[in-house]
Amino acid sequence: MTGRLRAPKGRYGGRSAEERQAERRRRFLDAALRLFGDSPGFRQTTVAALSQAAGLSTRQFYEEFRTLEDVLAALHLEVNGWAEQAVLDALAAAEGLPLAERVAVLFRAYARDVTCDPRRIRITFVEIIGVSPALEEQRLARRARWVDLIRAEADAAVGRGEAAPRDYRLAATAFIGSVNGLLHDWSAGWVDASLDEVVDELVRQLLGILRPQGWRG
Incomplete structure (x- = not known):
């Protein structure tokens, strides 16, 4: 065909x-x-x-x-699109909030969206893995959009004097991997914590990256 x-x-x-x-x-x-x-x-x-x-x-x-792979590709993009829109809407509503509150809003919006249906997590973190080079390229490209979002937030925080100035490219990439892994493990029942506790931990991690020990804004 x-x-x-x-x-x-x-x-x-x-x-x-x-x-x-x-x-x-x-x-x-x-x-x-x-x-x-x-x-x-x-x-x-x-x-x-x-x-x-x-x-x-x-x-x-x-x-x-x-092919069925085309269906999976379309579904993967759609699920990620839903989560991205939830985050962008939340960030627009959080305009002007201090960094810690803004970061909390970001992750609560993301976590609520991707965990509202366990099937979304499986599509994003499980079924898409290892299907084909084309889908792997799509997965990494879609993850890069989340990395870019974190970098943009970090750079904006630097501009406001709320975060330490540095290149956040590698840090954002590593952090997104942590987000994906923790939410996947939580949804699979491997993490004994509430979703609020998971979000709080992600917020602490990101704030620790943006505001390393000894830094003074």
């Missing part, structure tokens, strides 16, 4: 072809969140099983996607 089949055009049932296509795509992605993010997981799901879960045909699947 080198490309998608052509979808019909025109209006049917009061809806345009574009609206029907968007609805089909939404149904496939919702079904993928259930199957990839829970049981049986991405590697054990077939096109036929996904189509059945979506209440659609395999022909309709190939009108929207080429």
Whole structure:
């Protein structure tokens, strides 16, 4: 299969072809969140099983996607997009707050979004790993956006005199790895703590990076 089949055009049932296509795509992605993010997981799901879960045909699947990997890629970007938007909305509302409060707002928004549905965590931190070079590149590119967000916040804090001036590139990269690992382990039940305690720990870690011992703003 080198490309998608052509979808019909025109209006049917009061809806345009574009609206029907968007609805089909939404149904496939919702079904993928259930199957990839829970049981049986991405590697054990077939096109036929996904189509059945979506209440659609395999022909309709190939009108929207080429492979199941394309579905996982789209779902991974969507889950990350939801979390990013939650963080950006929270940061906009936290404009003008002192650094410690602003950092707490950032991580509470992120943690609430990614943990509100365990399937989102599995898509982001488990199912996407090791599928293909293309998906690994996408995963790392998406993680780089989170690194850039942390760096931007750090640089802004430096400009306000609330953080020590330095290049935060490596520190932000290492910190994002810590965030991902801790939230994954917490969601898997390997960390005996409440979500608030997890967020508080992440806030302390980031503040420790931004304000090392001995630094005076």
